Every structure is written in C-alpha cells, then in structure tokens.
Amino acid sequence: MMMQRRLLLVIAAAGLALAGCATSPTHEQHPPIVFVHGNGDTAALWQTTVWRFESNGWPRERLHAIDLPYPLARDDDGKAQPGRTSTADHMAFLKSEVDKVLQATGARQVVLVGNSRGGNAIRNYIYNGGGAARVSHAVLGGTPNHGVWATKGFREANEFSGTGPFLTGLNAPKNAAGDEVTGPVKWLTLRSDNNDKFAQPDGLWIGAKGTPTNVTFDGPALKGATNVVLPRVDHRETSYSPAAFEATYRFITGKNPQTLAIQPEAPIVLNGKIAGLGLTPTDPASGNYSNNLPLPGAQLMVYATDPATGARIGNAVHTKTVGTDGLWGPFTAQAGVSYEFAIQATGYATTHIYRSPFPRSSKFVNFRADRLAEADKAAKSSVTLNRPRGYFDAQRDRMMFDGKAALPGVPPEGAGVSASKLNLTQEGMRPIAAEFNGEKITGQTWPVSGNHVVVLELTY
Missing domain, CATH: 2.60.40.2190 (Immunoglobulin-like)
Known part of the structure; x- marks a missing residue:
C-alpha cells in the first residue's frame, strides 16, 4: 500500500474528515465547476452529476462540462496519431475552457472535477499549465495516477504508463515529505476498493490476463491528497455515481448535500x-x-x-x-x-x-x-x-x-x-x-x- 499523509477513508466514514477540507460557500458564491470526461468519452457522461448539483441549489450556469474534440489518448504521447490527442493537446484545451468559464462567470477560480484521463489533464494543467492560481479544488475520480500498468520497457511512451515520463513527472515529490500534490489547490481522489478495471494487479482488462501490471487497487490515490474509497464502484462510477457526487460535494462545500436524488423540474x-x-x-x-x-x-x-x-x-x-x-x-x-x-x-x-x-x-x-x-x-x-x-x-x-x-x-x-x-x-x-x-x-x-x-x- 502506498504511504499517504492523510488517512485513507471509506465513504461511510468520510463525513467528518471531508467536512474539514474546505469552507462552505454562500449561495451567491458557488464556485463554477468544470467537469472533464475520460478517455473516449463525452461531456454527456456528467449529466446526472450536474443534475445532482442543481438539485442541491448549484446555479446551472456555473456547471460546465467540456467536450474534448478528439478524446482518445495517443498510443505514443510524443507522436502524432490521427484522431487522437496528446497530453499537451488535452491540457491546452482544458486551459482554454477554464479561461472561458472564468471570463463568463467573473469568478477568480474554478473547481475541476475529472474522471480517468480527465484527471491527467487536470494535474498537468495545474502543475505545468499555470492552473494553480486558477483552481481552488481538484477532484480526480478513478484517475490512473500511477498508471494502468507500470512495467519498465513496456509502452512507456503512453500517458497511462506508470513508469513513463508523463506520470513520473506528475508524481515527482513536491516537498520534503514526498507529497505528490501540494497546495494551494485542495486535492481529492476517489477510487474503488477493488472494482476499477484500470486499477488491477492483473492485466485482464488490458488484454494481458495473468500478467502483473505492477499497479494496485490504490493506484489512483495520491500522497498528500485526501483519498477516499468508494466500495464496489466501477471505473466510471468513481465519478458518476451518487456516492461520488456526495464525496465531491462535501469536499467542495464542507457539508453534506441535502439530497442525492435528482429533483424533477418543469419545463x-x-x-x-x-x-x-x-x-x-x-x-x-x-x-x-x-x-x-x-x-x-x-x-x-x-x-x-x-x-x-x-x-x-x-x-x-x-x-x-x-x-x-x-x-x-x-x-x-x-x-x-x-x-x-x-x-x-x-x-x-x-x-x-x-x-x-x-x-x-x-x-x-x-x-x-x-x-x-x-x-x-x-x-x-x-x-x-x-x-x-x-x-x-x-x-x-x-x-x-x-x-x-x-x-x-x-x-x-x-x-x-x-x-x-x-x-x-x-x-x-x-x-x-x-x-x-x-x-x-x-x-x-x-x-x-x-x-x-x-x-x-x-x-x-
């Protein structure tokens, strides 16, 4: 298990710890939230999450989900590939979308919430794209922060390689304690206990059944972040499930949501x-x-x-x-x-x-x-x-x-x-x-x- 500065929490016991991670905004000060989808996905996956924020009083105009034009990662991050984007492309697109949201809302900072590959872009933007001053909170659901595989010499040019230059650069110690994240941004990771297909010790889901990935169930956790475990959720549910919404809302506001249900509206x-x-x-x-x-x-x-x-x-x-x-x-x-x-x-x-x-x-x-x-x-x-x-x-x-x-x-x-x-x-x-x-x-x-x-x- 990876050493962590903060206690690893299961969702049932997360309430008190998360409540102390951020101050609660007033109704007029709900920060704009920018949602970042995963590899091959679309903004549409955030639909139910957006509904839950709205059902808890978050203004609709402060909830923005981006659509990366080419959402699939390259096989080799450094080589152009038709229909794919590099980590640099992804970061640049996210930066431009954040700038648009800040201009439209007049806010000083945004909250970034990403699933899977979306978390890679968030980390890259904050540490390498000038995002540290523009982001108050970063929430990473199921992001393979230590790789989908971590094998020396195996596809290390891919952004999902735990031993490759992209992730080892992001994970480099940020302070004397060896933290992989630092302030002023507040960091939350959400992971499954054992049901995330991209955080598995065996290579079944990457076409290599029986081959060790050298990645464990806690691969998405980051030293120095608040790390929360959501029992039995799958890879996408680390972001899109009611449990993920509850943990995210509490981390941002410092309080429990009033409801996990999606409230009907008309028209x-x-x-x-x-x-x-x-x-x-x-x-x-x-x-x-x-x-x-x-x-x-x-x-x-x-x-x-x-x-x-x-x-x-x-x-x-x-x-x-x-x-x-x-x-x-x-x-x-x-x-x-x-x-x-x-x-x-x-x-x-x-x-x-x-x-x-x-x-x-x-x-x-x-x-x-x-x-x-x-x-x-x-x-x-x-x-x-x-x-x-x-x-x-x-x-x-x-x-x-x-x-x-x-x-x-x-x-x-x-x-x-x-x-x-x-x-x-x-x-x-x-x-x-x-x-x-x-x-x-x-x-x-x-x-x-x-x-x-x-x-x-x-x-x-």
Missing part, C-alpha cells in the same frame, strides 16, 4: 450535440475513432414512445437538421414520457436511440451516429444496451436484456464492459426491453437490411 428543455465516428464520416479507412466533433447535416427526429412496447406515438415531436455547431435542440420534453431519437447522416446507419424519461433539463444530451459493424450485417436486427456512466457487473447489478439476465459479452465477474449487443435472427419489428437496477427502457427492433441500428441507452 424540461433538452439540447446537445450530434457527433460521429472516424475522421470523416464517408471515409471507411478512417476507422471508428470516437470523437466529439459536430456532424453537420445530420438529421434528428424525436418520437414519443409507448413505454410498454417502444412503438412510436404519432408523428415526430421534434425534427432538426443540425448545423456546424452540431446542436440538435432545443426540445421541450414532457415529464414521464419515453423518447426515441432517430439520427440519419451520410455514411452512417439510421441510429435509433431509446431513452427513459428525463427528469430535468439538460444541455448535455449528446448522441453519436453509428455504423453497422461488418460482423452485424448478417443479423436481422442489431440492438445494443449501453450504460455510459458505468459498467455492467453481474455480481452486483440487477440486469435484464430481452428477457435474459445474462447479458451478451458481460463476464460473470468484474466490471469492465459498458455495452452489450444482441444480434437477432428473427425477421420483423418487435418490442425489445432492458432493465438495469430499476431503470427500464423499451425500444423496437429495426431491420439491419435497411441499414438500421438500435441503442437502448441507460441514464443512470
């Missing part, structure tokens, strides 16, 4: 961005790189659906051809109503995304148009159950997909898979349902022969 106004895959949507050689670039010309149609069958109820309630900003809204949703979001774009399959009802407004309802994978083209219908804000854990979660508790592609133990795909062999359209820990979504199957793909996307 419910939704907006977000439609992005695609690859470098250009019509170039098959560009690969399926995740990106957060707008997809101009994409058409979105929104339909209210029957929650029991997934069938459309009447005509589209909202349609838009997106422009250069990629925004598909605003759209005023009805409370308690489930929706289908159908996306059409050149070079993509018609993508049918089904969502459960929205409780609150959000500008982070981002979508990606999808393509049919070669392996799916023989199916009659291809349906993916997607959990963006966490992973599926067969030992922990109550799950059902098309009437079966065993989800395709989800292992019997461990939390490392966030999507499960069913390729159906039956002709025709029919309802298809999924349930995850009480959240239920029902959609419709659509024919692969017509270049359709279906996504049941969980919110929680």
Whole structure:
C-alpha cells in the first residue's frame, strides 16, 4: 500500500474528515465547476452529476462540462496519431475552457472535477499549465495516477504508463515529505476498493490476463491528497455515481448535500450535440475513432414512445437538421414520457436511440451516429444496451436484456464492459426491453437490411 499523509477513508466514514477540507460557500458564491470526461468519452457522461448539483441549489450556469474534440489518448504521447490527442493537446484545451468559464462567470477560480484521463489533464494543467492560481479544488475520480500498468520497457511512451515520463513527472515529490500534490489547490481522489478495471494487479482488462501490471487497487490515490474509497464502484462510477457526487460535494462545500436524488423540474428543455465516428464520416479507412466533433447535416427526429412496447406515438415531436455547431435542440420534453431519437447522416446507419424519461433539463444530451459493424450485417436486427456512466457487473447489478439476465459479452465477474449487443435472427419489428437496477427502457427492433441500428441507452 502506498504511504499517504492523510488517512485513507471509506465513504461511510468520510463525513467528518471531508467536512474539514474546505469552507462552505454562500449561495451567491458557488464556485463554477468544470467537469472533464475520460478517455473516449463525452461531456454527456456528467449529466446526472450536474443534475445532482442543481438539485442541491448549484446555479446551472456555473456547471460546465467540456467536450474534448478528439478524446482518445495517443498510443505514443510524443507522436502524432490521427484522431487522437496528446497530453499537451488535452491540457491546452482544458486551459482554454477554464479561461472561458472564468471570463463568463467573473469568478477568480474554478473547481475541476475529472474522471480517468480527465484527471491527467487536470494535474498537468495545474502543475505545468499555470492552473494553480486558477483552481481552488481538484477532484480526480478513478484517475490512473500511477498508471494502468507500470512495467519498465513496456509502452512507456503512453500517458497511462506508470513508469513513463508523463506520470513520473506528475508524481515527482513536491516537498520534503514526498507529497505528490501540494497546495494551494485542495486535492481529492476517489477510487474503488477493488472494482476499477484500470486499477488491477492483473492485466485482464488490458488484454494481458495473468500478467502483473505492477499497479494496485490504490493506484489512483495520491500522497498528500485526501483519498477516499468508494466500495464496489466501477471505473466510471468513481465519478458518476451518487456516492461520488456526495464525496465531491462535501469536499467542495464542507457539508453534506441535502439530497442525492435528482429533483424533477418543469419545463424540461433538452439540447446537445450530434457527433460521429472516424475522421470523416464517408471515409471507411478512417476507422471508428470516437470523437466529439459536430456532424453537420445530420438529421434528428424525436418520437414519443409507448413505454410498454417502444412503438412510436404519432408523428415526430421534434425534427432538426443540425448545423456546424452540431446542436440538435432545443426540445421541450414532457415529464414521464419515453423518447426515441432517430439520427440519419451520410455514411452512417439510421441510429435509433431509446431513452427513459428525463427528469430535468439538460444541455448535455449528446448522441453519436453509428455504423453497422461488418460482423452485424448478417443479423436481422442489431440492438445494443449501453450504460455510459458505468459498467455492467453481474455480481452486483440487477440486469435484464430481452428477457435474459445474462447479458451478451458481460463476464460473470468484474466490471469492465459498458455495452452489450444482441444480434437477432428473427425477421420483423418487435418490442425489445432492458432493465438495469430499476431503470427500464423499451425500444423496437429495426431491420439491419435497411441499414438500421438500435441503442437502448441507460441514464443512470
């Protein structure tokens, strides 16, 4: 176990220690918070976290989530790679976003909250990009601060190498005590006890089962920070779960949140961005790189659906051809109503995304148009159950997909898979349902022969 200056805490016992870490702001002085997503992800993953801050009185205009245009890290941080960003690129983008937020709010400092790779950018910005004077608190959820692997001579040019120059530079002692972080910024790390796929002693989740990673469960902890353990959460839940919100809120304010529940509001106004895959949507050689670039010309149609069958109820309630900003809204949703979001774009399959009802407004309802994978083209219908804000854990979660508790592609133990795909062999359209820990979504199957793909996307 890594030596730490402050006591390592489990979440059940964190209250008193965290309450002393920061002073509580008045209602008028809620600091702006900038949320930084992880590798390959989007600002949309912070949706429920933002809702919880809003439900506790945080002004909406002081909650900002960034969208890194190319969110995937390079294989070699020092070498240009199409569709990828370096640590320097990531830091520069974060710096520009922080500057925008400070200018818009008139605040002197921001709070930075990052998941996984987002924490790398936060640390780099604070120590190497001039961010120390602009940041009051830094919260790192599941950030692989000591690497996903730490093996001499193995992929050390990658930013996730614990023995590589990027992380060893960030982890260099900051004082005589050997702390890896120092003030004036206040630091919090959030980690899982043993269920983070990127903080494992075995290389299973990096394709090297049986090979030691030389990284332990406490790899995300930092000497000199307040380090909190959240039992059984997975890699993404170190940031996006109710427990992560509770610890973050307490660290920033010095007090417990009034509620962990997401409070409903009316009217419910939704907006977000439609992005695609690859470098250009019509170039098959560009690969399926995740990106957060707008997809101009994409058409979105929104339909209210029957929650029991997934069938459309009447005509589209909202349609838009997106422009250069990629925004598909605003759209005023009805409370308690489930929706289908159908996306059409050149070079993509018609993508049918089904969502459960929205409780609150959000500008982070981002979508990606999808393509049919070669392996799916023989199916009659291809349906993916997607959990963006966490992973599926067969030992922990109550799950059902098309009437079966065993989800395709989800292992019997461990939390490392966030999507499960069913390729159906039956002709025709029919309802298809999924349930995850009480959240239920029902959609419709659509024919692969017509270049359709279906996504049941969980919110929680």
